[in-house]
Amino acid sequence: MNDRIFLSSPHMSDEGYEMEYVQEAFDTNWIAPLGENVNGFERELAAKIGSTAAAALSSGTAAIHLALKAAGVGEGDVVFCPTLTFSATANPIIYQNAIPVFIDSDYETWNMSPKALEEAFEKYPEVKAVIVVHLYGLSADMDKIMEICKKHNVAVIEDAAESLGTYYKGQHTGTFGDYGIFSFNGNKIITTSGGGMLVSDNEERIAKARFWATQSRDQARHYQHSELGFNYRMSNVVAGIGRGQLKVLDQRVAKKKYIFDFYKRELGELEGVQFMPVNDWDQPNFWLSSMTVIDKVKPVDIMDALERENIESRPIWKPMHMQPFFEKYDFIGTKISEKLFENGVCLPSDTKITDENLQRIVDIIKGLWR
Template sequence: MNNERIFLSSPHMSDEGFEQEFVKEAFDTNWIAPLGENVNKFEEELAEYVGIGHAAALSSGTAAIHLALKAAGVEKGDYVFCQSLTFSATANPIIYENAVPVFIDSDEKTWNMDPKALEEAFKKYTPKAVIVVHLYGQSADMDRIKEICDKNNTVLIEDAAESLGTTYKGRQTGTFGEYGIYSFNGNKIITTSGGGMLVSNNSEKIKKARFWSTQSRDQARHYEHSDIGYNYRMSNVTAGIGRGQLKILNNRVERKRQIFNTYREELKNIPEITFPNENEWEYSNHWLTPIQLNGKVTPNELMDELENYNIESRPVWKPMHLQPFFSEYDFVGGGVSEKLFSNGVCLPSDSKMTKSELEKVIKVIKGLYKNV
């Protein structure tokens, strides 16, 4: 038996070596610092790919959310509505700015922010910004969410960390709000090992974000600082990796979709396993394949069984309103996000998975259900 580990989602460099070419250029020209041709070009190429005016390459998706909140004018005591079913990196920057998060439940159709709960939250609070997430590459219902935010004159920020390559009605996620963010962490659909991007059609705000990201150094011969700054700029080396990865993004999206569809087809005869719907308005990148278990096998039992065969899996994100740190903050909605967490497992969705590895995962799952 081949016991080589099957990963959830690991870095996948191009077969053509595009990344190495751009990194070599950075070394050959000695542009190793957080500025240079690769940084500038990565911003331009990413913005062109998603169809937006401007982009700032940063050290992480978290940094991008933080600077989006600053650009939106979020200050101490301001309310920020945030999707509850997400990774903590979505919510943490709200605390960085000493603002107050209010967590919003999910809609079962999208797994993302529930527009009805969002409307209810607006009856209780007047927020400075709303952060919606496109979870696991599945698009939120952006028409309704944007309509609600526009009606209430509230800045919309899209956490598209997991959804680069996903479209909603033919338009890239991350481009509907005033600000969008992407992540290039090691497990994302493309990676720079670590990094992120802030995008917007507002050129002045992106220019300001770049200023903040390089320690807010004013134009002066000496070191002059009239604003608080951060060490958030992406390096020219990692930007080179990103430029290479961007060239094969469409291939990665297609492979992730193949993996999702294979799981769904092969496991369709197990009624206790359900998959998220790909709604009529979206073309999902299916970064990960999350499932719901509604029966005799628990998520922990499935994950333990997969681990017995050296197969990595992961629970669905635990909602923020259930996290110890965030438990004091308000939550608006019902029990959808809690249900998705309690019943959820993310199956291995590594774009490097071979046919035999995918078959192995499916065989283990089928065997578990056959034996219980």
């Protein structure tokens, strides 16, 4: 059996940047939450993407939760959320006892459809927040979406968990809305093993998020809590890994693009195959190379053929409005997201992958058309 080829696994730097920061944490005995690595990671990531302030947290999910709280979302409030995403985007809406309304995708971006968003505002004019996702590192059409949201004076939260290193018209995703969030889960373009970041140009709100994330402990000699708090802060060791990983982000983006270009060149002419859309204004990080197949060959045929050779691949996200837990909530759109789910497949996009293994993968897939 050949060695496993992963969809997207952790990739530590060849230079050992991560261990330098982790060793510093051990040498100074700052292994518990907070310390210079946490402060440094916040500063360095904010500077990298051009945001004013950042809070390092235990996960991207925690970052979305605190963004919703900072935006004033509470019980009974309506929050618009893309349906084509991972459940971590929608779950924090429920944490706040709010009501998700799921918005369809469009074929032009695979992300939130501005047309469906407009329709949602017509049906639900009293909306507290809109969460926008940049799926698989593809930017949503932020000009159109921000124009609609500003017209309705609603808070915008960008779920950029999959899009660190992606630009929309030369500006980093995650910096257009009131709040942006990033994930450093093990499969992301850079990882801290787990963790997330909340960013904003509103320094006061980020300071408040840090306060909530450290159990809302008041400034007092004794332990005093005037607000509900959460145990959401990133540890100093984990943050050290993140500081090292941030140094190789551009290398990782370049390799992800190389992988996408390889697949598109080798498979793009197959009957019924279309790759995820890249627009003129979009400079993706190509986190996962994904395509749709409308032919006698089905996505499941591709995934089964790869799995037989010990190669990992996955379907496109199953839309939230189709999930058993969320199906009771409203959905606005024409079910484009369902078509993408039914016809989509994510190909192995591990930044450690070799040309030899890329060729193996495309040969296996081409064989299904013969």
